[in-house]
Amino acid sequence: xxxxxxxxxxxQYPNIKALPDEEIELLHKAREAAKKSYAPYSNFKVGxxxxxxxxxxxTGNNQENxxxxxxxxxxxxxxxxxxxxxxxxxxxxMAVTAIKKGEIIPSPLSPCGSCxxxxxETETRFNTNIKTILDSQSEIWVIDCAKDxxxxxxxxxxxx
Ligand code: THU
Numbered sequence: 001x002x003x004x005x006x007x008x009x010x011x012q013y014p015n016i017k018a019l020p021d022e023e024i025e026l027l028h029k030a031r032e033a034a035k036k037s038y039a040p041y042s043n044f045k046v047g048x049x050x051x052x053x054x055x056x057x058x059t060g061n062n063q064e065n066x067x068x069x070x071x072x073x074x075x076x077x078x079x080x081x082x083x084x085x086x087x088x089x090x091x092x093x094m095a096v097t098a099i100k101k102g103e104i105i106p107s108p109l110s111p112c113g114s115c116x117x118x119x120x121e122t123e124t125r126f127n128t129n130i131k132t133i134l135d136s137q138s139e140i141w142v143i144d145c146a147k148d149x150x151x152x153x154x155x156x157x158x159x160x
Pocket of ligand 1: 039042044046061062063064071072073074075109110111112115
């Protein structure tokens with residue numbers, strides 16, 4: 001019997017100003033997107049901004065529904081929109097934030113499992129890494145690729 005260990009590396013920045021300029025801009029776009037979320041049931045407004053390989057930034061936010069499971073997270077709203085509009089262009093970076101009671105959340109939100117699985121499919125599809133920037137009032141976390149967020153993901157190639 002062997003023990004396997006999985007290590008996830010997270011870069012912690014003390015605040016938004018400590019990030020490179022390109023990432024500051026992306027996080028600001030995520031914050032703007034969060035304000036436009038449709039979250040009347042949870043009042044938890046999530047925003048995601050994606051930097052594509054062609055330099056474009058696309059954003060998304062959570063879209064809720066009275067039939068709760070019919071809603072969609074901000075991350076997947078943004079990723080599916082980007083992949084629908086730009087099917088041949090990779091996503092380089094994703095910034096995510098959330099607003100509760102009018103304030104950015106106190107500690108970083110981490111994308112849900114379904115969003116991580118979708119991020120990994122996009123990484124695999126374009127053979128690139130998606131860097132993820134997670135916003136909060138106290139610190140900013142940066143994770144270099146989605147596979148670090150979901151190491152034991154379901155690998156589509158297993159279906160072959
Ligand atoms: N939500 C996101 O948009 N992204 C996440 O990573 C976690 C949760 C949304 C779903 C729902 O609209 C609300 O936040 C509360 O769960």
